[in-house]
Amino acid sequence: MKKVNKRLQAVADGYTDQKLYAGIGWHVEKGGKRIASGTSGSTDGTGKTPLGSDAIYRIYSMTKPVVSVMALILIQRGQLRLSDFVMQYIPSFAATQVLVEGRKVAPARPMTVEDLLTHRSGLSYDFVPNCPVAAQYSEIDLINRVDQSLAEFADTIAGYPLAFHPGSQWGYSVSTDVLARVLEVASGQPLDQLLEENIFAPLEMGDTGYYVPVHKQARLVPLLGFEKIDLSHTVLPAHELRLLDGEAIYPSRPGHDALRGGLGLFSTCVDYCKFASMLLTGRTPDGKTLIAPAMHRLMVANRIPESQMPLRLGPMAFPGYGFCLIGRVMQDLGQAMSLTVPGEFGWEGAAGTYFWVDPENQMVGVIMSQFLSTYLPMRDDMRAAVYATFQR
Numbered sequence: 001m002k003k004v005n006k007r008l009q010a011v012a013d014g015y016t017d018q019k020l021y022a023g024i025g026w027h028v029e030k031g032g033k034r035i036a037s038g039t040s041g042s043t044d045g046t047g048k049t050p051l052g053s054d055a056i057y058r059i060y061s062m063t064k065p066v067v068s069v070m071a072l073i074l075i076q077r078g079q080l081r082l083s084d085f086v087m088q089y090i091p092s093f094a095a096t097q098v099l100v101e102g103r104k105v106a107p108a109r110p111m112t113v114e115d116l117l118t119h120r121s122g123l124s125y126d127f128v129p130n131c132p133v134a135a136q137y138s139e140i141d142l143i144n145r146v147d148q149s150l151a152e153f154a155d156t157i158a159g160y161p162l163a164f165h166p167g168s169q170w171g172y173s174v175s176t177d178v179l180a181r182v183l184e185v186a187s188g189q190p191l192d193q194l195l196e197e198n199i200f201a202p203l204e205m206g207d208t209g210y211y212v213p214v215h216k217q218a219r220l221v222p223l224l225g226f227e228k229i230d231l232s233h234t235v236l237p238a239h240e241l242r243l244l245d246g247e248a249i250y251p252s253r254p255g256h257d258a259l260r261g262g263l264g265l266f267s268t269c270v271d272y273c274k275f276a277s278m279l280l281t282g283r284t285p286d287g288k289t290l291i292a293p294a295m296h297r298l299m300v301a302n303r304i305p306e307s308q309m310p311l312r313l314g315p316m317a318f319p320g321y322g323f324c325l326i327g328r329v330m331q332d333l334g335q336a337m338s339l340t341v342p343g344e345f346g347w348e349g350a351a352g353t354y355f356w357v358d359p360e361n362q363m364v365g366v367i368m369s370q371f372l373s374t375y376l377p378m379r380d381d382m383r384a385a386v387y388a389t390f391q392r
Contacts, residue, residue, distance in 0.1 A: 004028065005036040007385040015378050016041030020239050021352065021369045022224055023051030024378065027269040028365040028386055029277060035363075035390060037269070044222045045241035056212055056219045056266050057368045058250045060349030063265040064176040066199060066275060067191075068117055068326040070183055072295055073198055080186045082114040086121075086178065089185040092158035093178075098122060099133055099161035108165040115166045116179040117325045118303045122162030123173035127229040129314040133163040142174070143229075144249045146258035150191060153260070154181035170304055170323060172313045180261025191259045202284045203274045208267040210259055212252040220252060220266070225372030229350055231314030236375055244372060263349075269366045272355060276346070276364035279326075279357045299325045300345055300359075310335070338380040339387035354379035363390075 012024040023041035027034070039051040074080040087094040087110060096111075097104040107122065115121040126143045128134040137143070137160065145153060157174055164171065180191050187194055192210045200208050212220050223246035226237070251258055252266060278284065282291030291299060302322030304311065311318040311328070320335035321328040327347035330340050346356040352369030367382045 004386055004389045005038055007389045008036050008382060009038055009040060011378075011381050011385045012038075012040035015376070019045055019241055020376060021045075021371055021374075021378065022241055023055070023221065023369065024352075024382075025051060025053065025055055025057075025269045025368045026366065026382060027273045028363065029273060030361060030363040030390065032277070032362075036365075036386065044243065045224065051221070052219065054207070054219055054268055054270075055221050055368070056207060056216060056268055057221050057353060057370055058223060058246060058252075058263075058349075058351055059265050059267050059272065059353045059368075060250075060263045060351050062267070062272065062347055062349040062353050062355060063261065063263050065279075065326040065347050065355075066195060066265060067176050067180050067183070067261040069275075069279075069291065069299075070195055070198060071113065071117060071179060072291060072299055072325065074183060074186055076292055076295055080113060080182070082112065082117070084113045084182075085110040086112065086116065086182060089182040090154050090158060090178065092155045096158050097161050098165055099163060102132075104161050107162060109167065111162075111166040113179070113182060114303070114325075116175040116182070118170070118323055119172050119175050120167050120170055120304075120308075121173060121175045121178070122164045122166045122168075122171070123157065123175050123178065124163045124171060125173050127231050127314070128163075128171070128173075129232045131163055133161060136160050137174075146249065146251055146256070149257050150177070150181050150184065150259045150261075154178050170308045170311050174262055176261040178261070180259070183261075191261070199275070199290070202288065202290060203278055204285070205267070205271045205274050207271045208265060208275075210264050210266070211254040211256070212266050213254060217252070221370045222246065223250065223351065223370055223372060225351065225370075225374065227372075229373040231316070239371070239374070239376060241371075269368050272368075273364060273366045276355050276357050276366060279345075280359060280362060280364065300329060300343070301325075302329050302331050338377075339384040341387070348379060350374075352378065354383070356383055 022045035028036040124133040126138040282296040329345040348354040354367040
């Protein structure tokens, strides 16, 4: 453990000493045992408050795998199917068209639950460059619309055209937000209650949820970075530690109504590692099954045809990776650009959070920071440091 942690500490300190990140936290386990855990830097970059091991972070898109696992649980129960049409649960999607060369046409086929899970729905995100639909989302600042309930948010999305025909491309998007509303309708429960009862409580993830209680607010890390996610830069701007109004775009106070599937959760390194560890086996620490073995195999299989790879998000590419039902999955080491292993899967968040699951080595890792729209390779560097150091 000491050797791995020393290497991670050095990588993290390199970033925080240069004030590129205020603070970085990490937790890595192998075979169910901790092999590295630590922090670097402070909560806000001033050095006044060291980053605590129990710090709570806005995890942004690391919300997505949690919501996706909830979908798989409902599928196991027979309450949902991958082949179900989205419009069965959200009727407003029956009228959604596709924007093709400036004109709207009917989709070649209806959008399905599988399309939502694999980001082949045709939906987009505000910040996707050179996408006319993204530009329309941006006009109302869709991603930051915290004034709408999940049901209202899904209907708002349905009112815009699709960027491509469902199934024809991979395009990172608000798909998981729509999926979250599907889950509410299919289960008859609100999203926060659904996740608490079926995932957080069984895994004893007491610091994870859509709200940060008043008595835990002091542990919430301030949000720093850029005011908006922008992938259109030709010259990257300075990575300055600028304080943002996190409550305005990602509320934490109990009782807010801005529940989402693509972002919105808060968690800690240790708490999220419990979720990542479950993804190795599908079981809770006491041996109860959350994800059945057959579903687990289905969950981690790549679903993106070669013709739709490499996966791209604007100027960013994910060489070697396919996409499974809950996130990226390494398919071809010959294309990988940093140290990893075949079958490694996981995802990341826009504010510098990241996790990976390595079935081959029975290892999981979680990295947390809080810089919105980070473009530096810190997360890859941290994961690579683990693989360069640990012994089988």
